[in-house]
Amino acid sequence: MQDDRGVLIIDDDPVHLQIYGWILKSAGFLPFPALARSNGVDIPTNQSIDVVVLDYRLTGGLKATDAAKLVNEAFPDAPIILLSDLYGIPEDIEPYVKSFVRKGEPEKLIAAVKKLARPSSEKTAEPAASSN
Numbered sequence: 001m002q003d004d005r006g007v008l009i010i011d012d013d014p015v016h017l018q019i020y021g022w023i024l025k026s027a028g029f030l031p032f033p034a035l036a037r038s039n040g041v042d043i044p045t046n047q048s049i050d051v052v053v054l055d056y057r058l059t060g061g062l063k064a065t066d067a068a069k070l071v072n073e074a075f076p077d078a079p080i081i082l083l084s085d086l087y088g089i090p091e092d093i094e095p096y097v098k099s100f101v102r103k104g105e106p107e108k109l110i111a112a113v114k115k116l117a118r119p120s121s122e123k124t125a126e127p128a129a130s131s132n
Contacts, residue, residue, distance in 0.1 A: 005029055005117040006048045008078070010067050011055040012036040020053060020083070020109070027110045029117070036062050041070060049075045050117040053101075053109070056084035056093060068096035079116040083109070 007029045009020050017033035024031040034041050038060025052071050056064045079098035089100045099112045
């Protein structure tokens with residue numbers, strides 16, 4: 001069953017974007033890949049993003065903290081899941097992230113997205129509640 005919860009995936013490797021996009025799509029989410037480049041990342045601000053998956057080690061001049069700041073500006077309510085081959089959350093990115101998942105653990109990634117993404121029922125109920 002297709003879910004309407006959008007997941008922004010930020011990585012500097014197009015192959016990783018495809019892999020994680022496929023993993024999240026197979027779990028029913030709507031993945032939105034965003035390729036990180038040395039001068040920035042194109043964040044799809046015209047999409048509904050419920051959670052962000054951010055790679056920590058980005059190549060070039062863009063740092064994960066820079067990407068996290070851009071995400072917070074575009075989607076202030078979207079929690080960030082840090083994805084890395086490290087064994088923990090580095091101090092510089094800690095204030096920006098709600099969860100940490102090691103690369104190569106797709107089940108944990110799906111579980112973290114399910115936990116942090118706003119339930120679909122809340123999204124559909126929200127417009128009705130605000131029309132009163």
